[in-house]
Structure formats: structure tokens, C-alpha cells
Amino acid sequence: MVFQKKVKLISSEKLTSDLFRLRFFCPEVAKGAKPGNFAHIRISQNTTPLLRRAFSIFDVDLKKKTFDILFKVVGLGTKILSEKKKGESLDVLGPLGNSFLISSKEQNLVLVAGGMGIAPLMFLASYLVKSEKIKREKISFLYGEKTKNNFVCLGQLKKLGVKTVLTTEDGTKGFKGKVTDLFLKRRIKLGIGKNCFIYSCGPQKMMKKMSELSKKYDLFCQLSLETHMPCGLGACFGCVVKYIKNDTTPLAGQATYKRICVDGPIFDAREVELD
Amino acid sequence: MVFQKKVKLISSEKLTSDLFRLRFFCPEVAKGAKPGNFAHIRISQNTTPLLRRAFSIFDVDLKKKTFDILFKVVGLGTKILSEKKKGESLDVLGPLGNSFLISSKEQNLVLVAGGMGIAPLMFLASYLVKSEKIKREKISFLYGEKTKNNFVCLGQLKKLGVKTVLTTEDGTKGFKGKVTDLFLKRRIKLGIGKNCFIYSCGPQKMMKKMSELSKKYDLFCQLSLETHMPCGLGACFGCVVKYIKNDTTPLAGQATYKRICVDGPIFDAREVELD
Amino acid sequence: MQERLSLIDLKVKIGKIIFKNSVLVASGTFGYGEEYSELFDLNRLGGIITKSVTLNPREGNPPPRTCETPSGMLNSIGLANIGIEKFIQEKLPFLRKFNTRIIVNVAGSTVDEYLQVVEKLNRAKGVDMLEINISCPNVVEGGMVFGSDPECAFRCVKSIRKATDYPLVTKLTPNVRDIGEIALAVEDAGSDCVSLINTLVGMAIDSKTKKPLLANITGGLSGPAIKPVALAMVWKVAQKVKIPVVGIGGITNTEDALEFLLAGASLIQVGTSNFIDPQTAIKIIEGLKNYCKGNKISKIKSLIGKLKIGD
Amino acid sequence: MQERLSLIDLKVKIGKIIFKNSVLVASGTFGYGEEYSELFDLNRLGGIITKSVTLNPREGNPPPRTCETPSGMLNSIGLANIGIEKFIQEKLPFLRKFNTRIIVNVAGSTVDEYLQVVEKLNRAKGVDMLEINISCPNVVEGGMVFGSDPECAFRCVKSIRKATDYPLVTKLTPNVRDIGEIALAVEDAGSDCVSLINTLVGMAIDSKTKKPLLANITGGLSGPAIKPVALAMVWKVAQKVKIPVVGIGGITNTEDALEFLLAGASLIQVGTSNFIDPQTAIKIIEGLKNYCKGNKISKIKSLIGKLKIGD
Numbered sequence A, B: 001m002v003f004q005k006k007v008k009l010i011s012s013e014k015l016t017s018d019l020f021r022l023r024f025f026c027p028e029v030a031k032g033a034k035p036g037n038f039a040h041i042r043i044s045q046n047t048t049p050l051l052r053r054a055f056s057i058f059d060v061d062l063k064k065k066t067f068d069i070l071f072k073v074v075g076l077g078t079k080i081l082s083e084k085k086k087g088e089s090l091d092v093l094g095p096l097g098n099s100f101l102i103s104s105k106e107q108n109l110v111l112v113a114g115g116m117g118i119a120p121l122m123f124l125a126s127y128l129v130k131s132e133k134i135k136r137e138k139i140s141f142l143y144g145e146k147t148k149n150n151f152v153c154l155g156q157l158k159k160l161g162v163k164t165v166l167t168t169e170d171g172t173k174g175f176k177g178k179v180t181d182l183f184l185k186r187r188i189k190l191g192i193g194k195n196c197f198i199y200s201c202g203p204q205k206m207m208k209k210m211s212e213l214s215k216k217y218d219l220f221c222q223l224s225l226e227t228h229m230p231c232g233l234g235a236c237f238g239c240v241v242k243y244i245k246n247d248t249t250p251l252a253g254q255a256t257y258k259r260i261c262v263d264g265p266i267f268d269a270r271e272v273e274l275d
Numbered sequence C, D: 001m002q003e004r005l006s007l008i009d010l011k012v013k014i015g016k017i018i019f020k021n022s023v024l025v026a027s028g029t030f031g032y033g034e035e036y037s038e039l040f041d042l043n044r045l046g047g048i049i050t051k052s053v054t055l056n057p058r059e060g061n062p063p064p065r066t067c068e069t070p071s072g073m074l075n076s077i078g079l080a081n082i083g084i085e086k087f088i089q090e091k092l093p094f095l096r097k098f099n100t101r102i103i104v105n106v107a108g109s110t111v112d113e114y115l116q117v118v119e120k121l122n123r124a125k126g127v128d129m130l131e132i133n134i135s136c137p138n139v140v141e142g143g144m145v146f147g148s149d150p151e152c153a154f155r156c157v158k159s160i161r162k163a164t165d166y167p168l169v170t171k172l173t174p175n176v177r178d179i180g181e182i183a184l185a186v187e188d189a190g191s192d193c194v195s196l197i198n199t200l201v202g203m204a205i206d207s208k209t210k211k212p213l214l215a216n217i218t219g220g221l222s223g224p225a226i227k228p229v230a231l232a233m234v235w236k237v238a239q240k241v242k243i244p245v246v247g248i249g250g251i252t253n254t255e256d257a258l259e260f261l262l263a264g265a266s267l268i269q270v271g272t273s274n275f276i277d278p279q280t281a282i283k284i285i286e287g288l289k290n291y292c293k294g295n296k297i298s299k300i301k302s303l304i305g306k307l308k309i310g311d
């Protein structure tokens, strides 16, 4: 069930120079949201920026009936959002989209986050740990940033007790290199193989790389994709990704377009073609 | 000389539910502004509202190098302006336009303000009193509002020591009726006649009425006119008023259009045709 | 004496079809209705216009397909749709359940394609009206081509007119010199009304990457930015043709809707604004009701074309 | 190796005329130059295009003449101007003093009127180029009429071409089906370049008073709202004609200017944005210089038409 509601901003926290965490009071989303879902938020009453902005659900608190988003200021919309004050009301559509497939078997889970990709994957990590279906030792969290100061949630990751491996492009913390390099290098050590569940979110280029790696090694990897989303509801066909079904049905191998907002944002990395 | 400058907002004061007074630090305008001049202010970096907004200079402080505007929230632009905080910088063009003709003779001066028309006329009143060329007893200030609570500057008017007569449309203070009614009724008592200098500012309908009365009784009355002003510099020809020269030159009686921003905003009431 | 809200007549009749109110949702911005059905009661709408349907399913143009512009957006969806067969099987049954007017928007690359789609719709149940899209800027064949030449427009609509009993609304493109001329042509061809405007051809470039922001390079501009253009065209067409006009373009609130009614639109369509606030259409319906109440107007249709000109 | 700012070549040549940089100010938005001369040094501009001048002085349309729209504005000035005689006597001597290109924008109701104006300008001093306005939407006769039909446009420009040695830039209207066709026609007629776009026909209504917001009812839409339309047309025309293209429409900053250059514009004009920030043109000139420096581009003209299409 999707809701449209004016929801109150409970808190706004600046985590780094351009990263913000907002908390909204919204029982419907708090209750309904699954890891991978997103909220579509109206930023302003002005006609510029015109459209809503999509943000992954980053955290929910069932008791307090709140949900959080974590976002980076990249343009006018996120700038305006970062200036919203506690107590203001925002028009939110959510929860939207599909969610990560949660395995019920005991297997290695590897979460691969690049930059803002941390947002949906933190929610997933908390969810997995809380659900207690999977031992936390089975969960690895690979997390890459450009530089040391960009990392967020490290305390939370520690608390969750999942195996966390960091990497920075400039080598200021953890490994030096991209998180996809780390993923490749650690592939064997982390027991990444056919039975493994991989979840990944990050910039477009990283998603492309993860998709290529998944195809190459035939890995089960779920990507959380992003694009401009006019409606977020599946109505406009504006948010598509090239999709090639990877199964034995008659449609297998045939390229189509899937809407990221309703057919995703979570896709099997082997089934999408990114550029 | 016209200046374009980023100027700092020194203070913002809410005078009534929808009336604000802003003070800017700007030596150029403080020094250059004459009663009747206006400033053209960029309200926002957003493309809606797109254009600058014009406001009469309401007060200047030569020592502190500041100028003030007084404005009413009537739409998006003035709404945004009312939310500006002390310390913010705004892009200001000014001082612009012509100014009220200041008589050097001893004669009766009558200022007729309706609503926001108070803004340029308060500056004029202060200027006249300060200049000491004219005895304050010779100055009458007729001031009309819809209702009692809308009045501003009454303390200031008292301090200036000019003869102030108030009127409200609902009769909650002073006379009951429009300020133009008051003007008509008091015409004789105030010694309004050919030798009198009348200055007036107010809503379009009131300006039309004042123009009609001035023509009817052949009064010397200067109006401060308003309209949308894209450029404020005389470049776009967007802000015109129908104008018929009232003198003995060959052009007399011929209708043309005058630009309110540079040929005005102050016009001889007998020379404009308003609708 | 104040009108009671319930006594206010929001109904508008076009030919034999009665719309319960003036507010429809525009093709391509409301999917097949179901996408919005969890958010409000679709029964409240004056009508629903479905995403353009073509003979065969279409995948549409490659992404990126949309981008934002000042007070507007560009789209180059390219008539992505499931095709008429699937539409009739999978989408119409759902839409049929609602007590609102269902208008199926039909597109094609050739007149024959339009006719085949119309033919299949003739045998379908639950359709009230057809909107003939001769104005899509995002396809190579057909689309806008039919709509930018009076003769082509006439021929296309005339053929469809002969092929169906459904009332027809022909959707016009603004990318022409004289939209009134096209409107007259489709009136002559038997269209029961015209709707306008479809999107303006536009383009956006990312100066950093030096690439167009749409993979299709150009797209269609919609949203508040185009409202002045739409309003001028609606006004112009309303004075030129005798058939009713449906106003579209940048309508986001009750004032916008009123402006189109005053300019001569009998009905209005909400497009891009459905994305910004899915409740837009509902809010406008309420807003029009309150406007009528506040201004003691008993029938909304008395506002149509009541623009005051001169003093 | 980093380019030094002073080594960056911002010059653009159109025919025999060298512009010191790509940034001009658009007709009707910069008066006769003097209005802005206290605010910055006009010598810094690539060129100044004067308000359209006609044979006789024109009072223009009744007020209100302008209103705001989402990210744009409408104007219905109606070519108010002082007439060619007074222009030459009173305005040109001032403009002549500046070391920048002076382009006089010429308008008329008949071809003969254009010719008479051109004739007088032939004998004037200090004019570098003429911009032929066949695209004004706010006059009853002439104006847009010439610009919306390829044959009319050809005839008008051809006659002017014969009557003068000044380089000609013909200013095109976007209110047509195919602006490329018109551009080709004026190229054939001997125009040295084309400038586009003039304003889009638009309208605004005050739903409270039920009156149009412009006394002239319709007006011309300009500003950021129309940038996507302008960009699409510039791109289209640049691919169609061999002569240089001058880009106009909603340009407010350096990125906007770059987008037009990439789309194929050799020069750009700043219009409405002069009202919002009189320094716009100057800021863009500085911005282009810094862009070149940052991207190690030694000649700005190497950017023209360098839109990347495909992967």
C-alpha cells in the first residue's frame, strides 16, 4: 500500500559537509517500508525544482513511527531539503518500489556500498541483523568512499557486528581503490560464489561494474538503481533501464525496458544493461 | 548615478500582520536617494519569481548609511522578502526614478497616502521637515487605511509634528471613508487650491481618483505611480502610463506613453490617464 | 442567498457524453489509472485519459527519457505502451469499474494503424471516447507529422471518424504556425472536440559532459513553463472552432483551471502536475466547487469562454 | 600546462566582423545601451543589439505590457521606439563611442518600410551589422508574419540584401512548424547569419478579474521557461544551414551559454536576464573565460557545435 501524506520533520542532522539525515514522523511508511523501498518527496511549492525527489529508506523506528533518509547535497533539490527545519511538513509518497530479496537459507551475504549507496544497504543490514535469520558473522559489508572524511554510519556498522571492510579512492582509510576493486580482490576470501547473496548500491558507474562482474562470474547480486523519477508510481515510463530476462522462459534474452520505480529499484545485476 | 550592489540586510521588522520594514546597509543609496526614488530588488536566485521587485525608499539614515523599505506581502515575491533574515545579502539597484518636486516657496503642502502609499510619503514628510525650508504647520498629512489596525508610522508622524488626519474605510479610526473622500471634504479647510503642492501615493484606483480631482480643480498634485517593472532602468518600455502633456508646448494635448521607471514614478496628476 | 455545495452543477456535456466535472487527467501522465488508484478514489475524476496505445506494444526510446527544466520537464518516452490487445485484456477491465469517463488515447505511425486500433476498440467495452493523438513529438513516424499539416490531420481524423461511433477528441500539437488552422481541419473531419496542447519540442544539454540530457536528444516540454503558450492557443482555437475545446498545459491548481475555462476550454486536463502532487486533479475539483460557491455560480459551464476583453 | 587567461581567445568572426567575445545583449532588453552604461563598462560586451527601430516612431501597445509567468515573462511592448531619424541623431552617437559591435535591429510593417530604414542606416556611422526582425509577435502587421512563411522571409531579406552592404543577421520566430525551413530561406536570400529565438506567443489571465493580464491579450514569452525550446531550435537550425547561428532564449548564466555554443550557436544573446541581473552578460563573459581556462581550451570557437551525440 502506497501513501501520500504530509509528514512532519522530526529532526535534521548534518553528518558531513554535504550529507544530511532527516527523520520524519510517518507511521505508514515506518510500518510498511522494507529494505530497498524508497520515498518520493516533494521538495518545494515552487515550480523549480518541479518534480519530487526519490530517497531510499535509510532507517525506520517502528516504536517511534519514524523513518529516516540519508542524502547528499548534489543540486538545488537536495540543497533545499538540507535547509528544512525541524517541525516543517513535507509531502511524502511511500513506501515505493520493490525490496531486496531476503534469503531464508544460511549463506554468505555481501553488501557492497559506494558513497550514498550506504543508504538502502544500512537499512538492509539492520534488517538482516534484527531478523536474526542470518548469523551476523555471515554478513560482510564492503564500503567505499572517495576519502576518509566521507564515511558515515561506521559506529552503527560496528554495533551491528557485521564484518566491515572499508576502502577509499585516495587511500586515506582502509584499502586504496574503488569498492568494486575491493570486491574483486576479496572475492575468494569472502567466499563469494554461486550460493552467495550480494546486495549493492552506489553510483551509476559502480552499478555498471557490479553488473558486469555478476555476469562474468554468474553471481546473484541485487542492485539498487537510481535515475530521474517523474512519478515514482509506474505511470510515466520515464525511469526505465534496459532489461534482459535471465531465465528459461520464452522471454529470456529479449531486451525490454523496465521501470525502475515499480519493477525496481532492486534488480538482478545479471538482468540489467547499464551505460 | 545608479548603483547595483549586494547589500546587507541590517534588520527586518514586522509591523502588522502583513507589513514589513527592512533596513539595508548601502552608503550609495542612503546618500543618493531623494523622496520618490525607489530601489529595484532581486528577491531570489530562483527563476520564479523571475523579476526584481520595486520598492519606494521609505527612509534613509545618512550617518548609519542605511536605507529602509516598507512593504506589504501581496504575492510570492513579497512573501519571500518578508522571510529574509538579518545578515543576508540582497542585490539592489538604486536609487532609481525621479523624485517629488520640492517647492522653495512657503505654501500649503498636502500629502495624501492610501495604504502602502505611506512609504514614499513618509520619506517626503521627513525630508520636508528636516530641510526646514517649510514650516511644519504648513504640512498636512491625510492618511487612509481599510481599518484601524493597518496604520503604521503614526508615532513618527506625530514626532514630525505635521498635521495628520486619519480615515478608515470601516470607520474604526478617524473619519469614515476613503482618503480621497477626506481630501474632497477637507479641501477648503486645508486651503487646497492652485498654490498648494499636493503629493499622493496609494492604490491604482486612488491614483485615478486623485488624477481626476486634480484635473477637475486644476490642482498641482504629484502622484507616485506603480506598475510591473521588468528592468527599472528605462530599457524595456514595459512600465508605461498614458501621458498627455499639460503645457503650452507643441506637444501639449498629444497622448504618448511614459515609462514610470525613468520618466516617473512621480508624475503630475493632470498629465496621466489611469484606468 | 448562498449556494449549497451540493447544488453546484459541475457537469459538462460534450456531444452526448456527460462529464461529472471539468477535470480530466492527461494521457501519459496517469498510466492506466491503476497506478494512482491507491492514492485516491478515481470515481471522483471527470475522466481518465489513458497512456497512448498503439497497434503493437512499443518499448519506447532509450533512457534517459526525462529531465527537469525551469518550471518544466522534458520527456522523450516515445509512446512506450503495451499495445492495444493487452490494453483491452489487462487494463480496460480495471478502468471499466469506475464511474468516470474513460477516454482511450490512440496513436499510430500510419492512418491504417490508427484504424486497426480503433477497430479493436469498437469491440471493447467500457470506452466512452477516443482521444486521437496526432501530436506526439517523440516518435519518428506518425505522431506530430499528422498534426502539423491541416490536410494530413483532416485525412487521419476523417478516416477514423468513418471507422467508429465513439465520440472523438483530437489532440493537437503546439509546434505549428497556426494551430487554429489544424483545429478547423479536424472539426471539418468530424472530430467532436479538440484537446490542446501536447508538448513543445525542447532540448537540454549537460554542459559538463557535453551530451544531451535525453538519449533521444529532443523531447517534449510540459509543466507550468508552457502554460502561457497553452492558454494563448486554447483562446485562439476556442474562437476559431465551434466544437468544444479541452485545455491542457501546465495546469497545477484551481486558478490555472479557471484561466483555461475563461479562455474557452470546456474541460481541462492535468498532466505533469499528477507527478508533483497526485491529488492535483482532486484539489482542482474541490477548488472549482468552492469557487462557484464563493462566487454564487450555479453552473460551472457558465464560466466557459467568459474572458473579459476591453474595459 | 595551464592557459593564462589573457591567452584565451574569446573572439568569434562572422563574415568579416570580429566579435571580441560571444556574448551580445538582445534587442528590446537593453534599450539603446545608455540605460545600462552606468552599471558596467559597455566596452566589455561582444556586441549590443538595439531595440527594434522602425521608420516612424511608435508608441507601442497599451499597458499593462508585461507580466510574470513560471520561470518566464510575457511582454507586449509592440515595438515602441523613437523611429529611425531620432535613433540616428540621438542614440547612435552615444553607442558609437564604445569599442563593441553595434547591431541595429530593424523592423517594419512592409518590406518597403524595412528598406527605408535600411536606406537611412546606410548613411549612418557606427553601425556594424543589422538584425532583421521578422519575428515580433506583438504587432498586427509585419513582424512575425514575415518570419513564419519561407517565401515571405526570403522576399523580405532578399530585398534588404540588395539594399545594403551591412552584414545581416535575420531574427527568426519560434512560432512556426519548421524553423529550419525559414532559416534555409533567409540563408538563400543572403542573410549572413540567423538569430533565434524571438519570443513564443503566450497569454496570461487573472482569474479574479477574468481579464487578460496584458492589455494586448497575448504577448511574447521569454526567459528561462523557453530555454529548452530555443536550444532545440538552435540545434536544428545549426544542422540545417551553413551560415552561423546566434542563440537566444532564457540564457542566464555561463552553463546556459555553453549549452547554446555546444548546440551550434556561434554567438549568444542575453535577453530577459538583463532585467534580472544587469551584469549577466559580463558574468557570462568571465565565466566562459574561466571555463576555457579550466578546460584548457585556447579558442572558444572550438566549442561551437561540439555536442556529443551517441556514446
Ligand SMILES: Cc1cc2nc3c(=O)[nH]c(=O)nc-3n(C[C@H](O)[C@H](O)[C@H](O)COP(=O)(O)OP(=O)(O)OC[C@H]3O[C@@H](n4cnc5c(N)ncnc54)[C@H](O)[C@@H]3O)c2cc1C
Pocket (backbone or CB within 6 Å): A038, A049, A053, A054, A055, A056, A057, A069, A070, A071, A072, A073, A074, A075, A076, A077, A078, A079, A116, A119, A120, A225, A226, A227, A228, A229, A265
Ligand atoms: C530510488 C532512488 C533512491 C535514491 N536514494 C537516495 C538516497 O538515499 N540518498 C541520496 O542522496 N540520493 C538518493 N537518490 C538520488 C536522489 O534522488 C538525487 O540525488 C536527487 O534527486 C538530486 O536532486 P537535486 O535537485 O539535488 O539534484 P539535480 O539538480 O536534480 O541534479 C544534480 C545532479 O544529480 C543528477 N541526478 C538528479 N537526480 C538523480 C537521480 N534520481 N538519480 C541519479 N542522478 C540524479 C543530475 O543528473 C545532476 O547531475 C535516489 C534516487 C532514486 C531514484
Ligand SMILES: Cc1cc2nc3c(=O)[nH]c(=O)nc-3n(C[C@H](O)[C@H](O)[C@H](O)COP(=O)(O)OP(=O)(O)OC[C@H]3O[C@@H](n4cnc5c(N)ncnc54)[C@H](O)[C@@H]3O)c2cc1C
Pocket (backbone or CB within 6 Å): B038, B049, B053, B054, B055, B056, B057, B069, B070, B071, B072, B073, B074, B075, B076, B077, B078, B079, B116, B119, B120, B225, B226, B227, B228, B229, B265
Ligand atoms: C516604483 C514602485 C514603488 C513601489 N513601492 C512599494 C512600497 O514602498 N511598498 C510596497 O509594499 N510595494 C511597493 N510597490 C509595489 C511592489 O513592487 C509590489 O507589491 C511587488 O512587486 C509585488 O510582488 P509580489 O511578488 O509579492 O506580488 P505578485 O505575485 O507579483 O503580485 C501580486 C499582486 O500584486 C500586483 N502587483 C505586482 N507588482 C506590482 C506593481 N509593481 N505594481 C502594482 N501592482 C503590482 C499583481 O498584479 C498581483 O495582483 C512599488 C512598486 C513600484 C513600481
Ligand SMILES: Cc1cc2nc3c(=O)[nH]c(=O)nc-3n(C[C@H](O)[C@H](O)[C@H](O)COP(=O)(O)O)c2cc1C
Pocket (backbone or CB within 6 Å): A230, A236, A238, C026, C027, C028, C029, C051, C052, C075, C077, C079, C105, C133, C136, C171, C197, C198, C199, C221, C222, C223, C224, C226, C248, C249, C250, C251, C269, C270, C271, C272, C273
Ligand atoms: C511523461 C509524459 C508522457 C506523455 N505521454 C503522452 C502520450 O502518450 N500521449 C499523449 O497524447 N500525450 C502525452 N503527454 C502529453 C500530456 O498529455 C500533455 O499534453 C502535456 O504534458 C501538457 O500538459 P502538462 O503541462 O499538464 O503536462 C505526455 C506528457 C508527459 C509529461
Ligand SMILES: Cc1cc2nc3c(=O)[nH]c(=O)nc-3n(C[C@H](O)[C@H](O)[C@H](O)COP(=O)(O)O)c2cc1C
Pocket (backbone or CB within 6 Å): B230, B236, B238, D026, D027, D028, D029, D051, D052, D075, D077, D079, D105, D133, D136, D171, D197, D198, D199, D221, D222, D223, D224, D226, D248, D249, D250, D251, D269, D270, D271, D272, D273
Ligand atoms: C521586454 C522585451 C522586449 C523585446 N523587444 C524586442 C524587439 O524590439 N525586437 C526584437 O527583435 N526582439 C525583442 N525581444 C525579444 C528578445 O530580444 C529575445 O529574442 C527574447 O526575449 C528571448 O530571449 P530571452 O529569453 O533571453 O529574453 C524583446 C523581449 C523582451 C522580453
Ligand code: FES
Pocket (backbone or CB within 6 Å): A228, A229, A230, A231, A232, A233, A234, A235, A236, A237, A238, A239, A240, A259, A260, A261, A262
Ligand atoms: S518514475 Fe514514472 S514510471 Fe517510474
Ligand code: FES
Pocket (backbone or CB within 6 Å): B228, B229, B230, B231, B232, B233, B234, B235, B236, B237, B238, B239, B240, B259, B260, B261, B262
Ligand atoms: S521597467 Fe523597463 S522601461 Fe520601465
